[in-house]
Amino acid sequence: MSADAPLATPVNLTEAAGGPGTSRSAPTSSPAKKSPGAKRAWGAVKGLFFIAALPVILVLIWYISTAVGEKNFFVPTPALLVETFFETWTGDRITTDVIPSLTRLLFGIAGSIIIGIVGGLLIGSVRWLRALTEPTLEFFRAIPPTVLIPVLMLLIGIGDDMKVAVIISGALWPILLNTIEGVRSMDEVLADTTHTYGITGFNRVRYLILPSAMPQIMAGIRQSLSIALILMVISEMFAASSGLGFTIVQFQRSFAIPEMWSGIVLLGIIGVIMSFIFQLIERNVLRWYHGLREIENAA
Amino acid sequence: MTESTPSTGAPGHHGPGGSGDTHRESEIERLHRLESSSGSDRRRGDTRRHTDAATVAGLDIPTRPDPAAPRTSVAQSGVTGRPTSSGPSRATRKPRRNWGTKSLGLVGLLGFLVIWEVLPRTGIVNPTFLPPASAAIADLFRNFGLTAFWQAVGDTMWQWLLGMLIACISATVLGFLIGSSTFLRRFTNSTIEFMRPVPSVALIPLAVLLFGVEIESALLLIVYASFWQVLIQVLYGVADVDNVAMNTARSYGLGPLARLRYVIFPTALPYLMTGVRLASAVALILAITAQLIIGNPGLGAEIAKAQSGGSYVAMYALILATGLLGVLINLVMRMIERKVLSWHSSVRTEVAK
Numbered sequence: 113m114s115a116d117a118p119l120a121t122p123v124n125l126t127e128a129a130g131g132p133g134t135s136r137s138a139p140t141s142s143p144a145k146k147s148p149g150a151k152r153a154w155g156a157v158k159g160l161f162f163i164a165a166l167p168v169i170l171v172l173i174w175y176i177s178t179a180v181g182e183k184n185f186f187v188p189t190p191a192l193l194v195e196t197f198f199e200t201w202t203g204d205r206i207t208t209d210v211i212p213s214l215t216r217l218l219f220g221i222a223g224s225i226i227i228g229i230v231g232g233l234l235i236g237s238v239r240w241l242r243a244l245t246e247p248t249l250e251f252f253r254a255i256p257p258t259v260l261i262p263v264l265m266l267l268i269g270i271g272d273d274m275k276v277a278v279i280i281s282g283a284l285w286p287i288l289l290n291t292i293e294g295v296r297s298m299d300e301v302l303a304d305t306t307h308t309y310g311i312t313g314f315n316r317v318r319y320l321i322l323p324s325a326m327p328q329i330m331a332g333i334r335q336s337l338s339i340a341l342i343l344m345v346i347s348e349m350f351a352a353s354s355g356l357g358f359t360i361v362q363f364q365r366s367f368a369i370p371e372m373w374s375g376i377v378l379l380g381i382i383g384v385i386m387s388f389i390f391q392l393i394e395r396n397v398l399r400w401y402h403g404l405r406e407i408e409n410a411a
Numbered sequence: 412m413t414e415s416t417p418s419t420g421a422p423g424h425h426g427p428g429g430s431g432d433t434h435r436e437s438e439i440e441r442l443h444r445l446e447s448s449s450g451s452d453r454r455r456g457d458t459r460r461h462t463d464a465a466t467v468a469g470l471d472i473p474t475r476p477d478p479a480a481p482r483t484s485v486a487q488s489g490v491t492g493r494p495t496s497s498g499p500s501r502a503t504r505k506p507r508r509n510w511g512t513k514s515l516g517l518v519g520l521l522g523f524l525v526i527w528e529v530l531p532r533t534g535i536v537n538p539t540f541l542p543p544a545s546a547a548i549a550d551l552f553r554n555f556g557l558t559a560f561w562q563a564v565g566d567t568m569w570q571w572l573l574g575m576l577i578a579c580i581s582a583t584v585l586g587f588l589i590g591s592s593t594f595l596r597r598f599t600n601s602t603i604e605f606m607r608p609v610p611s612v613a614l615i616p617l618a619v620l621l622f623g624v625e626i627e628s629a630l631l632l633i634v635y636a637s638f639w640q641v642l643i644q645v646l647y648g649v650a651d652v653d654n655v656a657m658n659t660a661r662s663y664g665l666g667p668l669a670r671l672r673y674v675i676f677p678t679a680l681p682y683l684m685t686g687v688r689l690a691s692a693v694a695l696i697l698a699i700t701a702q703l704i705i706g707n708p709g710l711g712a713e714i715a716k717a718q719s720g721g722s723y724v725a726m727y728a729l730i731l732a733t734g735l736l737g738v739l740i741n742l743v744m745r746m747i748e749r750k751v752l753s754w755h756s757s758v759r760t761e762v763a764k
Contacts, residue, residue, distance in 0.1 A: 162597040162598055162600065162601070163600075163601040164601070165598060166598055166599055166601065166602045167601065167602055167605070170602070186617075186620065186621065240515060243511070243512040243515035243516055243519075244515045244516065244518060244519035244522070245519050246516055246519070247516035247517070247519060247520050248516075248519050248520050248523045250738070251520070251734055251738060252734075253737075254692075254734050254735075254737030254738040254741060255730065255733055255734035255737055256695055256696040256699040256700065256711075256733055256737060257696065258696065258699060258700040258703055258704075258711075259699060259703065259711065259714055259729075259730045259733050260730070261703075262703075262714060262715070262718040262726060263726075263727070263730065265718075266540040266541070266718075266723065267536070267540055267541060338608065338610065341610045342610050342611070342612045342700075345610060345612045345613065345615075346612055346700060346703075346704060349612075349615065349704055350703075350704070357612075360613075360616050361615075361616060363616065364616035364617075364619060364620055367620075369620075372616050372617070372620070373617075375613075375616070376613045376614065376616070376617065379609070379610055379612075379613035380608075380609035380610070380613060383608035383609050383610050383613075384605055384608050384609070386608065387607075387608040
């Protein structure tokens with residue numbers, strides 16, 4: 113193993129660096145070089161460099177291409193954008209647009225998670241029900257969720273209900289189908305064991321089915337989050353008198369370019385924060401699972 | 412920090428050589444029992460099958476030692492990619508169960524249509540807003556004879572195809588480039604992680620402002636959304652290259668290009684295909700969304716027109732059409748994936764029975 117270490121250095125470094133996709137489990141051990149403080153400080157500086165360098169360069173390019181020379185109509189300078197951002201989104205708009213949007217988003221996500229998990233547990237544990245519903249569910253998943261907005265507008269109206277319903281109608285499927293799959297791919301030995309020990313009903317769901325389906329469920333929720341955010345914005349662009357999507361389109365129609373950009377940035381920040389919160393939650397919920405995997409891989 | 416990197420999240424680092432048969436056997440058993448317990452798969456949900464198999468790409472250990480396990484439908488096997496149960500007793504029962512599952516699924520679809528038919532007919536839901544299923548389906552079939560409908564489908568698919576091509580090619584090239592350099596990988600990590608969750612629909616106002624209803628505005632959204640899907644998977648795939656295979660290639664004097672072609676590319680291909688498949692679904696969603704909101708020509712624009720014009724039957728028919736298109740794209744992508752990866756152990760074990 114150690115013999116081919118020198119040869120393999122580039123590959124190993126690549127792995128140790130932890131690609132973007134591996135960031136979930138990497139931070140636990142990758143920076144842990146057993147070396148004195150000076151080296152660690154150097155490592156921290158290097159880490160900071162790698163985190164900040166490219167964003168700084170990009171902002172610089174942006175600055176140079178907009179601030180130097182003649183004024184660009186479509187792209188504001190970084191300074192103007194930052195200024196506009198705080199001006200636009202720290203006043204009344206928080207209560208009139210941001211909070212309502214986020215509330216709908218939250219209700220939509222909560223609704224899809226609850227319906228998805230409960231429905232998934234039910235469909236996943238009953239074999240004939242699964243066979244009966246699976247093609248239909250797959251079809252619903254294949255429909256681009258945004259086309260359901262006109263339908264739900266007709267059936268429910270254009271209130272907040274509609275927006276929450278739209279979010280649920282799109283974000284539900286990944287969770288539902290993944291839960292079904294998670295229940296289905298349960299470890300059979302564990303299932304038999306619980307059966308032998310006479311664990312049934314609620315306890316079976318709580319201690320066997322739910323934990324073994326959890327990794328899959330979390331994967332579904334991860335997909336759903338981005339869909340939910342998209343649908344929140346789209347449903348507000350389609351028919352609303354408040355909310356982020358509505359406001360941003362208003363800015364665009366009135367050619368308030370810096371304001372429009374600040375809205376885009378805000379949506380981006382919301383997306384990033386959501387993904388960050390989700391990673392935190394997932395790491396906690398699935399701690400046992402990642403631990404198990406690490407042991408398995410180390411073995 | 413060189414060899415033992417269990418924390419990388421790269422699935423199944425089972426030692427660099429499968430030293431000895433006993434080790435290999437226990438490996439097979441463990442892989443089977445734990446199915447594809449690699450974090451990457453679990454996280455992405457849908458990508459399980461290939462990441463699981465890619466684990467052993469270099470070593471060619473059969474990931475799925477039970478090729479005879481029931482594999483019901485394409486739709487199902489896609490999500491699952493994994494047999495539910497093992498043992499020969501299952502295998503003998505397979506055909507019957509298969510048929511039972513299929514016909515039950517058909518019954519389910521029919522049941523859904525019946526409910527859709529009954530709800531408006533009995534007046535539980537206003538039939539103006541929800542026309543019965545038969546009306547919508549009849550209208551859909553009428554559409555099949557219309558040039559305008561196929562024109563809309565063609566527009567949609569053209570945008571989809573163009574967007575997919577741009578996104579896939581650029582993401583693949585960039586992915587291999589970034590993935591093969593440690594420095595670039597670390598250098599771009601924070602930016603990629605920040606840009607990825609940004610919802611592509613946030614760009615709608617910008618797209619409208621820059622391009623109006625030209626095809627570029629739809630392409631901007633489609634490319635932005637699908638690009639990340641592919642890029643992340645390629646980065647993952649390139650990181651998953653087997654050390655032993657790489658070192659062997661080096662020892663045999665393969666140059667960088669040959670290594671790329673014969674070692675890195677085959678390892679990353681299953682990941683790439685997964686990325687492309689995920690991107691194809693996302694691209695369709697965004698193509699339709701762009702048409703619906705911005706008004707680029709296509710099915711989405713037709714839906715918006717039908718809705719604002721009050722011809723609700725046509726609207727439902729078009730929505731059914733988008734669903735069928737989604738199913739079709741999914742099936743075709745799976746077929747391509749299977750063809751392209753026919754050499755791969757995950758597909759081989761699936762076919763050989």
